[in-house]
Amino acid sequence: xxxxxxxxxxxxxxxxxxxxxxxxxxxxxxxxxxxxxxxxxxxxxxxxxxxxxxxxxxxxxxxxxxxxxxxxxxxxxxxxxxxxxxxxxxxxxxxxxxxxxxxxxxxxxxxxxxxxxxxxxxxxxxxxxxxxxxxxxxxxxxxxxxxxxxxxxxxxxxxxxxxxxxxxxxxxxx
Numbered sequence: 001x002x003x004x005x006x007x008x009x010x011x012x013x014x015x016x017x018x019x020x021x022x023x024x025x026x027x028x029x030x031x032x033x034x035x036x037x038x039x040x041x042x043x044x045x046x047x048x049x050x051x052x053x054x055x056x057x058x059x060x061x062x063x064x065x066x067x068x069x070x071x072x073x074x075x076x077x078x079x080x081x082x083x084x085x086x087x088x089x090x091x092x093x094x095x096x097x098x099x100x101x102x103x104x105x106x107x108x109x110x111x112x113x114x115x116x117x118x119x120x121x122x123x124x125x126x127x128x129x130x131x132x133x134x135x136x137x138x139x140x141x142x143x144x145x146x147x148x149x150x151x152x153x154x155x156x157x158x159x160x161x162x163x164x165x166x167x168x169x170x171x172x173x174x
Contacts, residue, residue, distance in 0.1 A: 001025065001028065001029075001064070001066070002062060002063070002064045003021040003025055003062050003063045003064075004017075004021055004062065005060050005061070005062045006018045006021060006060065006061045006062065007058075007059075007060055008057060008058075008059045008060070008061050008074075009058050009059075010051055010055075010057040010058075014061070018043055018061045019040060019043060019044070021061075021062070021063060022039055022043040022072075023036065023040065025039070025063045025070065026040075029067070029068055029070075029173075031068065031173060035068075035173045038152055038171065038173075039070060039171060039173075041148065041152050042072055042149065042152055042169050042171050043061075043072055045148045045149040046072055046149060046167060047061070049149055049167075050074055050076060050165075053087045053088055053091070055078070057076060058076060058077065059074050059075060059076035060074070060075050061074050067174060068172065068173040068174045069170070069171075069172045069173075069174060070171045070172070070173075071168055071169070071170050072168070072170075072171070073166070073167070073168055074166070074167040074168075075164070075165070075167075076164075076165050077163050077165075078165055080160070080162070085160060088160060088165060089158055089160070091150075091156060091158055091167075092157055092158040093153075093155050093156045093157070094157070097159060097160050098157045098158060098159040098166075099159040099160055099161045099166075149169065152171070153169045153171050154170045154171050154172055155170040156168070156169050156170075157169075157170075
């Protein structure tokens with residue numbers, strides 16, 4: 001079974017529809033309360049992780065299930081830099097880019113990794129210090145979503161090709 005494809009943005013439009021589709025899929029597959037809450041948590045943390053890492057979010061979300069095996073899918077386009085790429089790949093269970101599964105895929109991945117800009121290299125620190133109202137200390141992402149998702153989900157896959165990011169979270173209740 002595949003749910004409706006939901007468009008989501010960083011203004012949280014589509015979040016409630018994504019959660020609604022998750023609950024409908026759980027009910028359709030006859031999950032108990034605890035299982036339903038785990039699946040909902042996977043959805044919430046997946047959406048939050050994507051928004052936290054990519055910043056702006058214009059994504060599509062859907063679920064696929066067979067029996068009590070679920071796959072949550074999120075696809076988004078982002079302006080990729082080296083830090084964002086690293087954070088995304090570190091969120092995957094395998095710590096690998098799933099789009100790099102063939103020789104040409106690995107070659108493309110290596111080329112894209114070399115070509116992404118380094119966000120910290122755009123403006124020198126000395127110049128940033130001279131800007132008015134520039135915060136001296138930039139708060140770092142606490143990776144809360146990554147931690148929760150890694151504990152609740154069975155598998156998290158990240159596929160990056162150019163600026164396209166596809167995230168697949170698997171959860172089995174069998």
